[in-house]
Amino acid sequence: MLELPITDYFRDNVLVKRPYIQREWCEAAVRDPIRREVQADDGRIRHWIWIDALDRYLRVVTLADGQTIHNAFPDRRFRP
């Protein structure tokens, strides 16, 4: 399966600063999220997935195309 595209910001900042975040987690979140929400202000899309290794939900934000990964971080406040 082809890797999803990523933004320069995700490559140069998010993955650099949060090296524990695995690209495959982000891909799984986008492809099979437990919830998906469109951000009202910009059309970017939030996807959540449970990550056992983090013992947390991971939020992955794509651009409005729903494919290009732009941000990802453990979401302490997410409740499914």
Next chain:
Amino acid sequence: MKINYDAATDSLYIHLSDRASVDSDEIANGVVLDYDAAGALVGIDIQHASHQADLAKLSVNCLPLTQLDAA
């Protein structure tokens, strides 16, 4: 400290140190703080940065700088 701005997505990352983050917390919509293993703040992730900060001006006062790079 390093400040990176991505104009294509209007995203700003302030690397307070080179240390990696092990945990993060969204403190406001579009603002995520990153912490190292000791719980120290190591970075600030700001989305829609031009709406949250004045990106046209940067003032630096009394920092003990030994190197300044601008790109």
